[in-house]
Every structure is written in C-alpha cells, then in structure tokens.
Amino acid sequence: MFDLAIVGFGATGVSLLKQIQDEVYASGLRAPRIALFSPRAAFARGHAFGDADVIHKVNTPPSMLSVSNSEPVGFAHWMNAKGNANELYPNRLVYSKFLQETYQDIARSGLLEIEEFHETVQVVTAQTPGYQLRSESGKTVTAHKIMLCLGSLHGTNFRQLSEQPGFIDHHTKFSKVKGGPVLVAGSGLTAVDAFRSLNQGKNNEIHLFSRQGFAPTCLTKENRYIPVVLNWTTLLKEQNGSVRLQYFLKTLKQECKRLPDGGERIPAMQILREHRPAQYFEYLMERSQAADLPYQDILVSTRPYMHKLWRSMPIEDRISFNINYGAGWAAWRHPIPYEVIAELAAAAREQRLHIHQGKNSPYWENGQFVLETTSGKTIRAQNLVDGTGGTNRLDLIDSPLLRNLTEQQLIEAHPCGGIDIHPLTFQCQVNGKPVPGLYSLGPLNKGSLFSTNAFWFNARCAGHWARQWAIEMTKKNSVGI
Numbered sequence: 466m467f468d469l470a471i472v473g474f475g476a477t478g479v480s481l482l483k484q485i486q487d488e489v490y491a492s493g494l495r496a497p498r499i500a501l502f503s504p505r506a507a508f509a510r511g512h513a514f515g516d517a518d519v520i521h522k523v524n525t526p527p528s529m530l531s532v533s534n535s536e537p538v539g540f541a542h543w544m545n546a547k548g549n550a551n552e553l554y555p556n557r558l559v560y561s562k563f564l565q566e567t568y569q570d571i572a573r574s575g576l577l578e579i580e581e582f583h584e585t586v587q588v589v590t591a592q593t594p595g596y597q598l599r600s601e602s603g604k605t606v607t608a609h610k611i612m613l614c615l616g617s618l619h620g621t622n623f624r625q626l627s628e629q630p631g632f633i634d635h636h637t638k639f640s641k642v643k644g645g646p647v648l649v650a651g652s653g654l655t656a657v658d659a660f661r662s663l664n665q666g667k668n669n670e671i672h673l674f675s676r677q678g679f680a681p682t683c684l685t686k687e688n689r690y691i692p693v694v695l696n697w698t699t700l701l702k703e704q705n706g707s708v709r710l711q712y713f714l715k716t717l718k719q720e721c722k723r724l725p726d727g728g729e730r731i732p733a734m735q736i737l738r739e740h741r742p743a744q745y746f747e748y749l750m751e752r753s754q755a756a757d758l759p760y761q762d763i764l765v766s767t768r769p770y771m772h773k774l775w776r777s778m779p780i781e782d783r784i785s786f787n788i789n790y791g792a793g794w795a796a797w798r799h800p801i802p803y804e805v806i807a808e809l810a811a812a813a814r815e816q817r818l819h820i821h822q823g824k825n826s827p828y829w830e831n832g833q834f835v836l837e838t839t840s841g842k843t844i845r846a847q848n849l850v851d852g853t854g855g856t857n858r859l860d861l862i863d864s865p866l867l868r869n870l871t872e873q874q875l876i877e878a879h880p881c882g883g884i885d886i887h888p889l890t891f892q893c894q895v896n897g898k899p900v901p902g903l904y905s906l907g908p909l910n911k912g913s914l915f916s917t918n919a920f921w922f923n924a925r926c927a928g929h930w931a932r933q934w935a936i937e938m939t940k941k942n943s944v945g946i
Contacts (some may be wrong), residue, residue, distance in 0.1 A: 467500045474503035475511020477907040479564045480532040481927040487535045488935035493676035496578045500875040505583040509568035510561040518636050522662050529921045534928040551720040563726045587865045599934045613905040619855030620862045631848040636662045644668045645845040652679040653797035656852030671818050678822025679796035683806040690759035695720040697770045708824040710782035730759030744808035764798040775915035776888045783881045857882040879912030886913045
C-alpha cells in the first residue's frame with residue numbers, strides 16, 4: 466500500500482512532491498511510498514505550462530515561481546544557470562522544462578520511493594484503511610491518502626455552441642483559422658493567449674468581448690504605492706466578526722480617493738468606453754514605464770491576505786463578489802507583461818483588434834457565430850474562441866473522476882465553484898464534515914481559497930500540507946506504526 470497517491474502531476478504536483486522531499490529530509494523520515502498518476506504527455510509539466518505554445522509567457526516574475534518554500538528563488542537561480550537571468554517573463558515551455566528537471570532531481574535523490582502511472586484515475590473507492598484507485602486501463606492500487614492535483618479542469622461557458630464547426634477552446638486548433646473576423650470571449654490571460662496565437666499571421670480581425678467590456682491591463686515594472694487605508698491592520702478592526710464585502714469595498718474606495726484622478730483605472734476605462742483600445746493600451750504602457758499604476762499597486766498589496774479575507778467572508782458575500790466584482794478584479798489584479806500589451810496596442814492601431822462589451826451571449830445563425838454589442842454593432846464570424854478560462858462548476862466539468870467522487874459523496878461542490886475543502890488542511894469535506902484521507906490542491910479549490918489561479922499560492926499551500934503530513938508521519942513513526 467502506498468502512503469500517498471498524487472492524482473494529477475503538473476506544476477502543483479511537482480511542488481508538492483518537492484516539498485514532501487524537503488520535509489522527509491529535514492525530519493529524518495523513512496522514504497515514503499508515493500504513487501504518481503498523470504498521462505505521460507502532462508507528466509511533471511502539466512497543461513498550464515507544458516501544453517502552451519512557445520509564444521505564451523508567464524505573467525509572474527521568476528522570483529515568485531519557486532516550487533519549494535525552502536528555495537524561494539529556485540527558478541530564478543535555474544534561469545541564471547541556463548543563461549536567461551535577464552528574461553523577466555519567460556515562455557511557459559521554459560518553466561515546464563524547469564518542472565521536469567526538478568522532478569528528475571527528486572526521483573534521483575532516493576529520499577522518496579516513487580512509482581509512476583502514466584494514465585488517469587477514473588474511480589476511487591474508500592476502504593479500510595485508505596482508498597483503492599482504478600485507472601483508465603483497469604489497473605488498481607491502494608493508498609492511505611490521496612491528494613488531488615487536477616489542475617485547471619473546467620467546463621465551457623458556451624455549451625450550446627461548443628458542437629458547432631468553428632468553435633475553438635485550445636490553441637492547437639488555431640491553425641484552422643484562415644483569416645476573417647474571429648470572436649474571442651474573455652479579457653483575461655486565456656483570451657490574451659488566444660489573441661497572441663491568432664495574431665501571428667496578422668491576417669485575422671480579432672474581436673475580444675466580455676460581459677463587462679474589460680480589457681487586459683499592463684504589469685508595472687515596480688510597485689511603488691503603499692496603501693494607507695486598505696490594509697490587513699485596518700480590516701482586522703472591523704467589528705461584528707467576519708469582514709463583510711461592503712466594508713472591504715468601502716475601504717478600497719476610500720483608498721482610491723487618495724489617488725490623483727482615482728488612479729489609472731478611471732481614465733483608462735474612460736478611454737476604453739470611448740472605443741479607443743489602442744490609446745487605452747498606450748496610456749497604461751506609459752504609466753507602467755513610469756511605475757505609476759497605484760490602483761494596480763493597491764490590488765497587488767492584498768496578495769498576502771486576500772485568501773484570509775475570502776475565508777472570513779460569509780458565503781453570500783463571496784457569491785456577490787464573483788457576480789458583481791469578479792471580472793473587474795481579474796482584469797486589474799492580473800496584469801500581463803509590457804511587451805504583450807505592446808502587441809495588443811499595435812494590433813488595435815492597425816484595426817485588427819477590437820474590444821467589445823457583449824449585449825448578450827453570442828448565438829449561432831446561418832452558419833456563423835453572432836455577437837451583438839452594447840454599442841449597437843453586430844459581429845458575425847466563422848470562429849468563436851472560448852478564452853474565458855471556462856467554468857469550474859463541478860456539474861459542468863467533463864471528468865469521470867470528479868463524477869465518481871461526487872456520486873460516492875467523497876467530494877461536494879463549493880457554492881463559489883470547484884471542490885469544497887477545509888481552507889487550512891485542504892481536506893475535502895461533504896456537508897461540512899472532513900472526508901478522511903482525501904485532499905485537494907490547485908485551481909479547483911478557488912471557491913474556498915480565492916487565490917488558486919496563481920501558482921505561487923498553490924506552491925505555498927503545497928508546502929503547508931507537506932509540513933502537516935510530515936508531522937503526522939513523525940508521530941506515527943514515534944509510536945511504531
């Protein structure tokens with residue numbers, strides 16, 4: 466029987482394994498038996514990084530992309546050793562190579578007893594003790610504990626259109642797009658990846674659209690503005706128990722009033738609402754070069770505590786945030802590199818990129834996808850790209866494993882999406898009760914933890930769990946189990 470089975474072995478899985486290795490070494494534990502389940506194509510690289518195109522960049526500096534808390538600048542040092550020390554935002558395939566080399570070092574260390582299974586798990590059955598896991602080929606193993614590291618599993622937001630010819634949800638299908646207008650749903654990182662792929666031939670007219678009409682924002686070269694009003698100390702002073710969403714928004718508004726013109730957001734959005742996307746991007750680029758993006762600085766300052774704030778909010782506040790403020794938060798809190806914004810600006814100047822606010826969802830009519838915009842325009846296209854990142858509602862995700870776990874009441878959907886887990890132990894829970902020996906890390910925990918779209922946060926969670934696991938294993942060893 467394995468001590469642990471890690472189901473899904475991408476970036477978060479590699480981080481978890483590395484930090485288990487660190488804890489095993491520090492605690493002097495015997496080599497634990499660990500089973501790793503992942504298709505060979507995604508093994509030790511995942512889809513977010515290993516399945517990217519060469520033009521797709523990370524949007525986090527190397528100094529924040531370590532897989533281990535013990536080596537906080539591990540990736541930056543690796544980049545330096547490879548002669549890429551000056552590359553601030555490398556492409557994701559470079560990071561996938563780092564993940565693979567990290568795993569190879571772990572496997573060679575001898576501190577862990579690892580067995581690889583290059584396939585997916587489809588059925589998990591509780592038994593005494595632990596669990597039995599059955600793969601797609603019918604192979605079965607047993608393990609005391611299971612950690613789900615399933616990555617960004619999601620369902621499409623356009624289920625009614627997904628079967629139509631010309632619907633695209635992955636960059637490998639972009640080669641089929643042969644010029645003409647293309648609709649790209651979304652305004653975040655996935656939509657930007659779609660734009661960059663489509664923009665390579667410079668023969669497509671690209672129409673980015675979303676419900677709120679937001680556009681990508683630009684990373685600043687330095688965060689200079691230090692919030693005075695909105696900080697964790699202020700939020701801790703809120704009375705009546707948990708911090709309510711309206712109090713947080715009120716405090717954010719008070720902070721913005723301290724900024725000239727309310728910060729960069731208000732003038733930038735005014736330009737965008739005037740349908741001048743090139744000027745919108747150029748305005749943010751200019752302020753980025755001057756490190757003068759204080760609104761972005763305010764949102765970035767919440768990074769260390771936002772997951773705690775999220776956890777303290779009642780469920781109804783979290784749902785309200787997702788519905789009413791989630792799109793704006795994503796647009797302004799998750800900016801992209803300057804050089805990518807420059808590509809967007811150039812395409813907008815050449816009238817090859819347009820930004821729209823959708824009046825309603827696109828529909829299919831006479832062999833084309835049709836979008837009606839709030840400005841009164843109607844756009845028709847042969848291709849629709851789902852660049853929204855999809856939905857993490859469990860009932861819309863096409864995963865045999867998730868269906869199996871749900872049917873057995875081993876997992877339960879969180880009201881804000883993904884799997885309901887305990888936010889401190891990452892243990893799956895059903896009806897508020899922990900499920901023994903079953904855990905989850907990564908994007909599917911977003912409803913419980915908020916920050917799981919950021920790899921640095923998932924790596925931090927992996928380190929926290931590895932330490933808890935090592936404490937438990939040390940206790941077992943001390944009593945001779």
